[in-house]
Amino acid sequence: MRTVDLIQRKRDGEELAPEEIDFLVEGYTTGEIPDYQMSAFLMAVFFAGMTDREVSRLTECMLRSGETVDLSSVEGIKVDKHSTGGVGDKTSLIVAPLAASAGVVVPMMSGHALGHTGGTVDKLESIPGFRTNLTPDEVRAQLKEMGLCFISQTDRLAPADGKIYSLRDVTATVESIPLISSSIMSKKLAEGLDALVLDVKVGNGAFMKKQVDARRLAQMMVGIGRRMDKRVQALITDMSQPLGYAVGNALEVMEASQTLQNAGPTDLTKLSIELAARMIFLAKKTPTLDDARRLAEQKLVDGSGYKKFKQVVAAQGGNPQALDKFELLPNATGMREVTSPRGGYVTAIDAEDIGTASNMIGAGRDRKEDPIDPAVGIILEVKVGEKVDAGSVLCRLYYTREERVEDAAEMVEDAFRISAQKPEERELILEVVG
Amino acid sequence: MRTVDLIQRKRDGEELAPEEIDFLVEGYTTGEIPDYQMSAFLMAVFFAGMTDREVSRLTECMLRSGETVDLSSVEGIKVDKHSTGGVGDKTSLIVAPLAASAGVVVPMMSGHALGHTGGTVDKLESIPGFRTNLTPDEVRAQLKEMGLCFISQTDRLAPADGKIYSLRDVTATVESIPLISSSIMSKKLAEGLDALVLDVKVGNGAFMKKQVDARRLAQMMVGIGRRMDKRVQALITDMSQPLGYAVGNALEVMEASQTLQNAGPTDLTKLSIELAARMIFLAKKTPTLDDARRLAEQKLVDGSGYKKFKQVVAAQGGNPQALDKFELLPNATGMREVTSPRGGYVTAIDAEDIGTASNMIGAGRDRKEDPIDPAVGIILEVKVGEKVDAGSVLCRLYYTREERVEDAAEMVEDAFRISAQKPEERELILEVVG
Numbered sequence: 001m002r003t004v005d006l007i008q009r010k011r012d013g014e015e016l017a018p019e020e021i022d023f024l025v026e027g028y029t030t031g032e033i034p035d036y037q038m039s040a041f042l043m044a045v046f047f048a049g050m051t052d053r054e055v056s057r058l059t060e061c062m063l064r065s066g067e068t069v070d071l072s073s074v075e076g077i078k079v080d081k082h083s084t085g086g087v088g089d090k091t092s093l094i095v096a097p098l099a100a101s102a103g104v105v106v107p108m109m110s111g112h113a114l115g116h117t118g119g120t121v122d123k124l125e126s127i128p129g130f131r132t133n134l135t136p137d138e139v140r141a142q143l144k145e146m147g148l149c150f151i152s153q154t155d156r157l158a159p160a161d162g163k164i165y166s167l168r169d170v171t172a173t174v175e176s177i178p179l180i181s182s183s184i185m186s187k188k189l190a191e192g193l194d195a196l197v198l199d200v201k202v203g204n205g206a207f208m209k210k211q212v213d214a215r216r217l218a219q220m221m222v223g224i225g226r227r228m229d230k231r232v233q234a235l236i237t238d239m240s241q242p243l244g245y246a247v248g249n250a251l252e253v254m255e256a257s258q259t260l261q262n263a264g265p266t267d268l269t270k271l272s273i274e275l276a277a278r279m280i281f282l283a284k285k286t287p288t289l290d291d292a293r294r295l296a297e298q299k300l301v302d303g304s305g306y307k308k309f310k311q312v313v314a315a316q317g318g319n320p321q322a323l324d325k326f327e328l329l330p331n332a333t334g335m336r337e338v339t340s341p342r343g344g345y346v347t348a349i350d351a352e353d354i355g356t357a358s359n360m361i362g363a364g365r366d367r368k369e370d371p372i373d374p375a376v377g378i379i380l381e382v383k384v385g386e387k388v389d390a391g392s393v394l395c396r397l398y399y400t401r402e403e404r405v406e407d408a409a410e411m412v413e414d415a416f417r418i419s420a421q422k423p424e425e426r427e428l429i430l431e432v433v434g
Numbered sequence: 435m436r437t438v439d440l441i442q443r444k445r446d447g448e449e450l451a452p453e454e455i456d457f458l459v460e461g462y463t464t465g466e467i468p469d470y471q472m473s474a475f476l477m478a479v480f481f482a483g484m485t486d487r488e489v490s491r492l493t494e495c496m497l498r499s500g501e502t503v504d505l506s507s508v509e510g511i512k513v514d515k516h517s518t519g520g521v522g523d524k525t526s527l528i529v530a531p532l533a534a535s536a537g538v539v540v541p542m543m544s545g546h547a548l549g550h551t552g553g554t555v556d557k558l559e560s561i562p563g564f565r566t567n568l569t570p571d572e573v574r575a576q577l578k579e580m581g582l583c584f585i586s587q588t589d590r591l592a593p594a595d596g597k598i599y600s601l602r603d604v605t606a607t608v609e610s611i612p613l614i615s616s617s618i619m620s621k622k623l624a625e626g627l628d629a630l631v632l633d634v635k636v637g638n639g640a641f642m643k644k645q646v647d648a649r650r651l652a653q654m655m656v657g658i659g660r661r662m663d664k665r666v667q668a669l670i671t672d673m674s675q676p677l678g679y680a681v682g683n684a685l686e687v688m689e690a691s692q693t694l695q696n697a698g699p700t701d702l703t704k705l706s707i708e709l710a711a712r713m714i715f716l717a718k719k720t721p722t723l724d725d726a727r728r729l730a731e732q733k734l735v736d737g738s739g740y741k742k743f744k745q746v747v748a749a750q751g752g753n754p755q756a757l758d759k760f761e762l763l764p765n766a767t768g769m770r771e772v773t774s775p776r777g778g779y780v781t782a783i784d785a786e787d788i789g790t791a792s793n794m795i796g797a798g799r800d801r802k803e804d805p806i807d808p809a810v811g812i813i814l815e816v817k818v819g820e821k822v823d824a825g826s827v828l829c830r831l832y833y834t835r836e837e838r839v840e841d842a843a844e845m846v847e848d849a850f851r852i853s854a855q856k857p858e859e860r861e862l863i864l865e866v867v868g
Contacts, residue, residue, distance in 0.1 A: 004603075004604050004605065004606050005602075005606075007605060007606035008606035011477070011480065011606050012500050032472075034469070035468070035469065035470035036468075036470045036473040036601060036604075036605060037473070037604060037605055038470070038473070039470040039471070039474040039477075040473040040474060040476070040606060040607060041473070042478045043445070043474045043477035043478055043481075044477055044606070046445065047477075047481040111622060167470060169438075170437075170438050170470075170471060171438065171470060171471055172439075172441035172445050172474060172478070173441035173474060173476035180837035263848035309770050358524075
């Protein structure tokens, strides 16, 4: 078997055999296949795609390249939720406690911020003392005790994916549906899950800009799960404006806390209930999905979800009081208002620009090694469809260092579109796949 | 400027600016851009193509990466001929002396064998003593004295192309029309030419299997030449069967000698006259192309071309007597006939198979470092359209070592298609571009 022949066959649109996929991934992981051949192969995949059979094998192969978490000693159906990434998307912090309080076992594994989107691990780490690097024994113990833990992805899970992802990042081969699908699924399946709920974001603030691409991604991931005997459902949800009002790490923890106390934004609450319900239903805790929705809602309203979140924060070294007393969270020192240049309706809020502006003042990273500032971010005052007057506040930037604040404010101002005509309402949950 | 952004823009079908092409080629040549980014870029070019402007800049940039031959001190219009490679294609050995004897200055630069096709340098080196590694001073002196020299490509001309070609070879990015065009033209234009005649081969024995691809390649190369103020014409010619009867280095030198003595195969003679006529016309030696054809024919019939060839062979250290007395050329020690399994018409002779079989017995190389056997090869006894009886000889294999002869004979037998019906005649010269 010669690598160049496999690249050529993929380039020419042929399907590779399972052992050929193994040859490529194993060869690359061990270093026998050089970067320059793998990058040519990845670009060929970008253009020629992959069949379901190929992408499933690629996922399995990356999964097998590292450790897997053995949760067989933990009783119950283990369900996780994964979002493809958005702006202001703090649903994990709400959904996981709701599902866990309804009896689902939730080993929630998350990553750091990527590009203009936030990362659940960064948000949780803004809670003083919170640690996500639990050992496998700690994971199992905590799941047995309270049915929920938040852990960060480690390099030991699916290391082949880690190596391939680094190469994709510098060779313009990130935006490939088979490569995204296999990357997500190989890491998720390494956690020892039984079922998975996917939140595939679509819109200007998401990696998938078009619904047709989001659908293909969702279908491919659901297919990979099915071939590996996991129950997987995907929601395709709108990311054409930030979710909720808060963008930035500690700011999003505050909003998640409020939402778990049934005082959160409508869109965030609605999506969280739906995602938690899907997890509850896949874990067979209720006979129907509607029952699951009612159960999730009840766990929100009666405060069980909030209680569960505080319990887990305490268990993982964080100060649970910070969820009531926000002054215990990192707080910004400066504030800059952005006002509307004219009266009218908010017809669009470019989520990617909001995310990028938030990163500019320190909420995200340019490079992996960069530190983030947990205190800073943006709070929207209005959302799409609302009416504003000239000079009324559109949003507030919270910062700790002056530099780049004005640039960020300008970007944020441009992100809002104000028109005379009221926009049509856009659905939050667009499709269900699986 | 970030390499990854340029890869992405090419991937997404955008045109890169001239300075962006420079950045990529210069960065790669100096080693600042790693192989893995260049290979991803090359695969993106394979799929997304290049505009005429991009491919011209790429050519210029590769040309500028190394030395160029300064022929300004040599009077007259310098014209070369280049073939994209075929089986039994020894036209360079005939065309160059014909054009030179008509007063054209011909700095003929050639390469070694590539894949199943032969290389002019290998053919010439089968003449005892012949050397092609002339210094620039030797090239100029010989061109001034006799208007013709045969030189081999050196790594000093267009080294960026050399580096990129090596990478293409192992990343399945060879078969890209913009990359082929710029590779050929950067080396050719480094010779200090004024004009160039291209012979773009099409058919099973050529790298381009389809006429539409050959046409695109021809158009792109003619366009590159035009943008650099060179007069370039391209013929698209049939390579669905070997050209002439002889395949293999010394065997082809013999056939070229016979052709220069007006005793060669019809197809080879016809194509050689046409190519020489185009060179003569581009060099402005005659007012019309028809006059140029007559002049080329005259130089063949009156023996001037043959005399010129012998003069050049002697000047470059070869024994010119070997062109009359073939026993002075390397000769094979064994011969194996391949006969027809039945009577009928020869409807096809797969040129790629003939070339591959010839390589199997030693006429070509598997790897760059491999030695070649100048004596061995294949002589066809019949061509497409001729009638054969059962058991009559189709061709003869000439070899010096027994191993692989039977395998080669089997491949050659399969290369011939014999049918009851006489095939339609196929044109040798299919199109003219430029």
